[in-house]
Amino acid sequence: xxxxxxxxxxxxxxxxxxxxxxxxxxxxxxxxxxxxxxxxxxxxxxxxxxxxxxxxxxxxxxxxxxxxxxxxxxxxxxxxxxxxxxxxxxxxxxxxxxxxxxxxxxxxxxxxxxxxxxxxxxxxxxxxxxxxxxxxxxxxxxxxxxxxxxxxxxxxxxxxxxxxxxxxxxxxxxxxxxxxxxxxxxxxxxxxxxxxxxxxxxxxxxxxxxxxxxxxxxxxxxxxxxxxxxxxxxxxxxxxxxxxxxxxxxxxxxxxxxxxxxxxxxxxxxxxxxxxxxxxxxxxxxxxx
Numbered sequence: 389x390x391x392x393x394x395x396x397x398x399x400x401x402x403x404x405x406x407x408x409x410x411x412x413x414x415x416x417x418x419x420x421x422x423x424x425x426x427x428x429x430x431x432x433x434x435x436x437x438x439x440x441x442x443x444x445x446x447x448x449x450x451x452x453x454x455x456x457x458x459x460x461x462x463x464x465x466x467x468x469x470x471x472x473x474x475x476x477x478x479x480x481x482x483x484x485x486x487x488x489x490x491x492x493x494x495x496x497x498x499x500x501x502x503x504x505x506x507x508x509x510x511x512x513x514x515x516x517x518x519x520x521x522x523x524x525x526x527x528x529x530x531x532x533x534x535x536x537x538x539x540x541x542x543x544x545x546x547x548x549x550x551x552x553x554x555x556x557x558x559x560x561x562x563x564x565x566x567x568x569x570x571x572x573x574x575x576x577x578x579x580x581x582x583x584x585x586x587x588x589x590x591x592x593x594x595x596x597x598x599x600x601x602x603x604x605x606x607x608x609x610x611x612x613x614x615x616x617x618x619x620x621x622x623x624x625x626x627x628x629x630x631x632x633x634x635x636x637x638x639x640x641x642x643x644x645x646x647x648x649x650x651x652x653x654x655x656x657x658x659x660x661x662x663x664x665x666x667x668x669x670x671x672x673x674x675x676x677x
Contacts, residue, residue, distance in 0.1 A: 396533035396631060397455050397470070403526040403538045404448035407545065410522045411440045414515045421511045427504035428495050429555045430512060432488040432574040436551070436581055439484040440544060443477035447537045450474070454630050467630030468596065474540040475592040481544065481585030489578030495571045509559035516552035519545050534666070535631045536595060540588045547584040551577045598627040604665075608635060611664050617641055617653035619677045632668035635661060643676035650674045 418434030421427070450473020456466040523545035530539035558573025609621050620640040627634055639657060641650050654672040661667040 396535065397451050399529065400451045400470075400533055400535045400538045400631070401448060403529045403535075403541055404444050404451060406522060406525065407444040407541050408441055408448070410518060410545075411437045411444060414518060415441065417511060418515060421508050425505035425508035425511075427508035427555075427559055428492055428571045429558050429574040429577060430504070430508045432492060432577050433512070433515075433548070433551055433555055435488060436484055436577065437548065439480050440548065443480045443544065444541060446476040446480070447473045447541050450476075450537050451535075464629065467632055470535065470537045470630035471592050471595050471628070474537045474588055475596070477537075477540055477544070478585045478589035478592060481588070482582050485578045485581030485583075485585060487578075488581060489575055492571045492574035492578060495574070496568060504559055504562060506559070506563060509556045512552045512555035512559065516549045516556065519549040519552060523549055533631055534633075536591065536628070537630075540592070543588060544584060547580055551580055554580075595628045600626045600628065608637075608661060608665060608667075611660055612637065612639065612657055615653065615657050615660055617645075617649070618657065622675060626667075629668065633665075634669045634671075635667050636671045636673075638673045638675060640677035641674055645676075 415434050415437035418430050418437060422429075422431035422434050447470075450470045453469035453473075454465075454467050456462075456469075458465045523542050526538055526542035526545055529535070530542050554576060555573055558569050558576075561569040605624060605626060608626065609624060612618055612621050612624075618639050619642065621637065622640055623636075623638040625636045637657065639654070641653055645653075651674075654674050657672050658670040661670050
């Protein structure tokens, strides 16, 4: 099980690397076309993608650090480095979102009246299609390996796809005598970046403070109740270690059982949770009832 968890982290690196390559190419394209075509929205999105490179590198570093085995300072391993990487990425996104929004608002008050060249609109829609396919790949990979950092990267990819599509709409609108629509779209871009960063931060901080989905806990309980010899679940707690879940359980068994019988029931509970819910580690305490 532990070997598979490390292999999953190795697979997660592919998603981060693909994101980095995509962001380098698209950022360069958007910034160049944005300046040549005089589009504030496209330049804003290009700047966003430039910082996405840094965020994706942070995710990649987090995935690599998570693969380090347990040592004296980290007896439980380095799994949470992946979640910390997601939080770092969220900070970068929020800072950039604020900067993009500020610059777009400033451009409106500076009285810009010219419309950007239509090539910037086509650049936006092409980039949106590319990022959508990157999102689909990373989302599928994140679900397969249960990786919070790769899922954060996927959410960022989807946000970028929608932003680029919005830029296409905004720039096309400027061709109909509405030049203010381009910087307005840039403002929306900035706010969307901030929202995506906040969503990633909220989920990462929830995991780092040992928060856990109560609905998933109920699913664990249901599986445990179906295990032979379990008379009840007195207590159950779960927490995330990066892409792994660790569960602590107190179960009630027949008070007439000997030590071996109680141990066999506890082992069955452990194996069921690992098999059905792909839990990384289970600690079962048995109490008589």
